[in-house]
Amino acid sequence: xxxxxxxxxxxxxxxxxxxxxxxxxxxxxxxxxxxxxxxxxxxxxxxxxxxxxxxxxxxxxxxxxxxxxxxxxxxxxxxxxxxxxxxxxxxxxxxxxxxxxxxxxxxxxxxxxxxxxxxxxxxxxxxxxxxxxxxxxxxxxxxxxxxxxxxxxxxxxxxxxxxxxxxxxxxxxxxxxxxxxxxxxxxxxxxxxxxxxxxxxxxxxxxxxxxxxxxxxxxxxxxxxxxxxxxxxxxxxxxxxxxxxxxxxxxxxxxxxxxxxxxxxxxxxxxxxxxxxxxxxxxxxxxxxxxxxxxxxxxxxxxxxxxxxxxxxxxxxxxxxxxxxxxxxxxxxxxxxxxxxxxxxxxxxxxxxxxx
DNA sequence: AAAACGGGGAG
DNA sequence: CTCCCAGTTTT
Numbered sequence: 001x002x003x004x005x006x007x008x009x010x011x012x013x014x015x016x017x018x019x020x021x022x023x024x025x026x027x028x029x030x031x032x033x034x035x036x037x038x039x040x041x042x043x044x045x046x047x048x049x050x051x052x053x054x055x056x057x058x059x060x061x062x063x064x065x066x067x068x069x070x071x072x073x074x075x076x077x078x079x080x081x082x083x084x085x086x087x088x089x090x091x092x093x094x095x096x097x098x099x100x101x102x103x104x105x106x107x108x109x110x111x112x113x114x115x116x117x118x119x120x121x122x123x124x125x126x127x128x129x130x131x132x133x134x135x136x137x138x139x140x141x142x143x144x145x146x147x148x149x150x151x152x153x154x155x156x157x158x159x160x161x162x163x164x165x166x167x168x169x170x171x172x173x174x175x176x177x178x179x180x181x182x183x184x185x186x187x188x189x190x191x192x193x194x195x196x197x198x199x200x201x202x203x204x205x206x207x208x209x210x211x212x213x214x215x216x217x218x219x220x221x222x223x224x225x226x227x228x229x230x231x232x233x234x235x236x237x238x239x240x241x242x243x244x245x246x247x248x249x250x251x252x253x254x255x256x257x258x259x260x261x262x263x264x265x266x267x268x269x270x271x272x273x274x275x276x277x278x279x280x281x282x283x284x285x286x287x288x289x290x291x292x293x294x295x296x297x298x299x300x301x302x303x304x305x306x307x308x309x310x311x312x313x314x315x316x317x318x319x320x321x322x323x324x325x326x327x328x329x330x331x332x333x334x335x336x337x338x339x340x341x342x343x344x345x346x347x348x349x350x351x352x353x354x355x356x
Numbered sequence: 357a358a359a360a361c362g363g364g365g366a367g
Numbered sequence: 368c369t370c371c372c373a374g375t376t377t378t
Contacts, residue, residue: 041373082362119375139373
């Protein structure tokens, strides 16, 4: 193992020295910034997270500013990035770091992983990048590279396999250059050992890659299990009363928790406005016969990992205030709230003249 | 152990 | 259209 290890590790580091990809958080010393970048990049492509990282840092330059901000402000900065529990956990961790660690991120894997939103990957990433601790990251890139190089035909879908890849990665890491090694292997996965159409021709590991030698590169790692999608139909009520409309925060265990929305009626298929009038939410939001349907939108669609969302927006003129549970907003203040992508795209097309 | 959780880009 | 991305939490 040790000669294989030195070869693999040396090649990866050698490659990295010649193919450095500059990114704002590379070589970063501030653990706060490293932490933020790692949370933002969970299941998120670098190019997608980049603008959010810059914007977020401008608004919350250090852990104290973040800890003192409101949840809604944090969500607003996260709006559109997805996996919103990351923002909630980031905020919660900021408060814990201020309260228990004097505003400094803890400098050990063991303490890091206890913070909300920090799992095995992120704890290793912060430990190595911020503190030089030799803890190997195992992300999608590392899993794929090791699966191919050692021809390990296993997914990381249970703790045993997870442990297998983690142990292997920790044998391969260069303990004197932990940060560089972790950076290098992930960059290598992003640039050369791609999930689809890997660039084996220019690969410096080709000679000893078990998958390449057995012509199984395209079968490793094995395909994941299919996920079944369900279709959901959201009927949003844009109730307009004296230049204001009404929203609330989603708090139930469902998608988009802590984002805001209009009064909404969900059905198992697309319904007409007339048929949703029977729903009990109507009684809460609209006075009997004291409203008028101005118009309805086209069908907005959004694909999520486990769901297909279909939404219709009904613009309704009403003569009465609605229940206090709903927050009135005008066309200006509505921009301060964080909405799901499907509502945001509706608003970006309609909002400005909607309420006047 | 399995399912849930967003959104976007590449092929 | 499918797959997957610097994964974690909840069930």
